[in-house]
Amino acid sequence: MHIVDMNSQILHENERIAHENKHVFEKHGLFVTNLMSAPGAGKTSVLEETIKRLKSQYKMAVIEGDLQTSIDSERIEAMGIPSHQITTGTVCHLDARMVHNALHDFKLDGNDLLFIENVGNLVCPADFELGEDLKVMVFSVVEGAEKPKKYPVMFHEVEVVLLNKIDLIPYSGVSLEELEKNVKEVNPKAVIFPISCRTGEGIENWIEWFKNKISNK
Amino acid sequence: MHIVDMNSQILHENERIAHENKHVFEKHGLFVTNLMSAPGAGKTSVLEETIKRLKSQYKMAVIEGDLQTSIDSERIEAMGIPSHQITTGTVCHLDARMVHNALHDFKLDGNDLLFIENVGNLVCPADFELGEDLKVMVFSVVEGAEKPKKYPVMFHEVEVVLLNKIDLIPYSGVSLEELEKNVKEVNPKAVIFPISCRTGEGIENWIEWFKNKISNK
Numbered sequence: 001m002h003i004v005d006m007n008s009q010i011l012h013e014n015e016r017i018a019h020e021n022k023h024v025f026e027k028h029g030l031f032v033t034n035l036m037s038a039p040g041a042g043k044t045s046v047l048e049e050t051i052k053r054l055k056s057q058y059k060m061a062v063i064e065g066d067l068q069t070s071i072d073s074e075r076i077e078a079m080g081i082p083s084h085q086i087t088t089g090t091v092c093h094l095d096a097r098m099v100h101n102a103l104h105d106f107k108l109d110g111n112d113l114l115f116i117e118n119v120g121n122l123v124c125p126a127d128f129e130l131g132e133d134l135k136v137m138v139f140s141v142v143e144g145a146e147k148p149k150k151y152p153v154m155f156h157e158v159e160v161v162l163l164n165k166i167d168l169i170p171y172s173g174v175s176l177e178e179l180e181k182n183v184k185e186v187n188p189k190a191v192i193f194p195i196s197c198r199t200g201e202g203i204e205n206w207i208e209w210f211k212n213k214i215s216n217k
Numbered sequence: 218m219h220i221v222d223m224n225s226q227i228l229h230e231n232e233r234i235a236h237e238n239k240h241v242f243e244k245h246g247l248f249v250t251n252l253m254s255a256p257g258a259g260k261t262s263v264l265e266e267t268i269k270r271l272k273s274q275y276k277m278a279v280i281e282g283d284l285q286t287s288i289d290s291e292r293i294e295a296m297g298i299p300s301h302q303i304t305t306g307t308v309c310h311l312d313a314r315m316v317h318n319a320l321h322d323f324k325l326d327g328n329d330l331l332f333i334e335n336v337g338n339l340v341c342p343a344d345f346e347l348g349e350d351l352k353v354m355v356f357s358v359v360e361g362a363e364k365p366k367k368y369p370v371m372f373h374e375v376e377v378v379l380l381n382k383i384d385l386i387p388y389s390g391v392s393l394e395e396l397e398k399n400v401k402e403v404n405p406k407a408v409i410f411p412i413s414c415r416t417g418e419g420i421e422n423w424i425e426w427f428k429n430k431i432s433n434k
Contacts, residue, residue: 039255039339039368040360066367067340090370092309092340120368121340122256123284123309142359142385143257150283151256151337153307168359171388173415198390 014128017096021103021131028108031214032116034130036154037138039120042164044072045197046138047115051079053207058112058214063102065094065119072117082106093124096131113214122147126154133217136160141194142172145179148186155186160193162206167196231345234313238320238348245325248431249333251347253371254355256337259381261289262414263355264332268296270424275329275431280319282311282336289334299323310341313348330431339364343371351430353377358411359389362396365403372403377410379423384413 025032035043044064051060062083064072073085084102086094099116108114116132118125126135137158139147142165148155155161161183169176176194183190191209195202242249252260261281268277279300281289290302301319303311316333325331333349335342343352354375356364359382365372372378378400386393393411400407408426412419 038257038337040357040364068369069363069366071363071367090340090344092338119340120255120364121309121338123307123336123338124341127307140257140359142357142382146286146288147257149286150288152285165359168385168388171385 011127014096017100018129018131021096021100023131024103024108025114025131025133028111030108030111030114031134031217032114032130032132033134033136034116034118034125034132035136035138036118036125036158037120038122038140038143041120041138041140041143042197043117043120043138044075046136046162046164046195047076047117048079049197049200049203050115050207050210051076051081053203054113054211055079055081057211059110060113060115061106061108061111063094063099063114063116065098065117067091067119088119092119092121093128094118094130095128099130122151122154126157134159134213136162138162138164139183140165141174141176141179142168145174145182148179148182152186155183155190158187158190160191160206160209161187163192163194164197166194166201167199228344231313234317235346235348238313238317240348241320241325242331242348242350245328247325247328247331248351248434249331249347249349250351250353251333251335251342251349252353252355253335253342253375254337255339255357255360258337258355258357258360259414260334260337260355261292263379263381263412264293264334265296266414266417266420267332267424267427268293268298270420271330271428272296272298274428276327277330277332278323278325278328280311280316280331280333282315282334284308284336305336309336309338310345311335311347312345316347339368339371343374350434351376353379355379355381356400357382358391358393358396359385362391362399365396365399369403372400372407375404375407377408377423377426378404380409380411381414383411383418384416
């Protein structure tokens with residue numbers, strides 16, 4: 001079978017810039033989280049719920065990635081958090097250079113946390129290091145329990161999997177147990193939190209883990 | 218902003234092979250449908266519902282695209298329909314060459330319809346012509362009403378948008394009206410069918426339109 005060349009030169013160049021980003025993040029004492037998911041899994045909602053609960057304790061900034069519009073960035077700024085929108089046009093992921101350029105528009109000093117909300121895509125973003133400390137994946141349970149097997153790449157790359165929209169489980173016919181089993185099969189080390197951004201269920205468990213992670217950096 | 222080069226040479230080569238595919242499809246009198254969506258929107262379920270209703274009238278075959286596993290292909294074969302699974306590894310879309318190579322494994326003669334179920338991805342598959350007659354997009358309403366604005370590329374490329382999982386609308390807080398408005402804004406010509414593969418609602422409307430499309434080719 002013919003496989004389109006992912007262009008290892010692009011990936012190599014990306015790694016170099018990601019390394020530079022990491023250096024910048026460390027110099028400014030920033031803990032950086034890369035949030036990834038398929039479109040509509042609830043990345044921005046997870047961000048909103050997380051920001052709400054950490055706002056009094058940490059200074060935060062957000063980089064938003066989308067093909068078009070600044071809808072997500074506006075949602076974040078409505079919470080009083082500085083946000084920079086990257087619109088990628090037709091490009092299906094953020095790369096380290098896009099993040100690097102976005103940093104020029106930020107005051108990095110004085111912030112504790114930077115969230116990068118990647119473009120909604122279950123495949124490509126996992127291939128591009130951004131210089132982050134933590135990779136978090138949001139997965140909507142409504143997408144089906146077999147998805148970790150069919151799209152293992154991102155599940156394999158991340159440290160945390162947030163299984164969102166569990167409030168829809170009674171209506172969707174998806175088994176949370178089977179889904180968790182499939183995540184563990186692809187990535188036995190994954191930390192899994194079933195959550196619902198609509199009802200708030202499970203969010204505190206994620207927040208507690210996240211705060212521990214930040215303080216143990 | 219730096220944009221990763223999509224490599225126009227790859228796209229040009231893809232178009233050449235797509236043209237060859239088209240020629241092969243026409244020679245064998247096949248009507249070919251390319252089904253695209255984000256992961257978990259319900260492409261395979263749409264296929265199952267469609268096959269069920271057209272089985273007595275047409276001879277059909279299916280090409281399935283996924284990163285890993287043959288789960289989808291097995292679902293189709295369980296219905297007595299020949300299916301070929303393409304596993305792309307880390308590649309986030311089908312290209313014309315993959316489809317071309319898959320054709321070698323099929324008996325094309327004697328079939329009326331070929332369905333190609335693309336890799337679950339709301340961005341990249343829209344860039345790769347496969348030689349198909351019809352591009353159909355499945356969109357899960359649970360992914361949110363603003364998605365057509367944020368990810369316009371695929372909505373813009375397709376002739377039909379199937380808004381799936383409408384049975385979850387009462388529980389998801391998504392407005393079908395707003396979603397339809399946003400699809401129309403991105404693609405005023407799009408034919409839209411709200412459907413539910415779980416309850417069967419709306420499927421007959423899609424089937425009727427599809428049968429007309431086939432007979433008017």
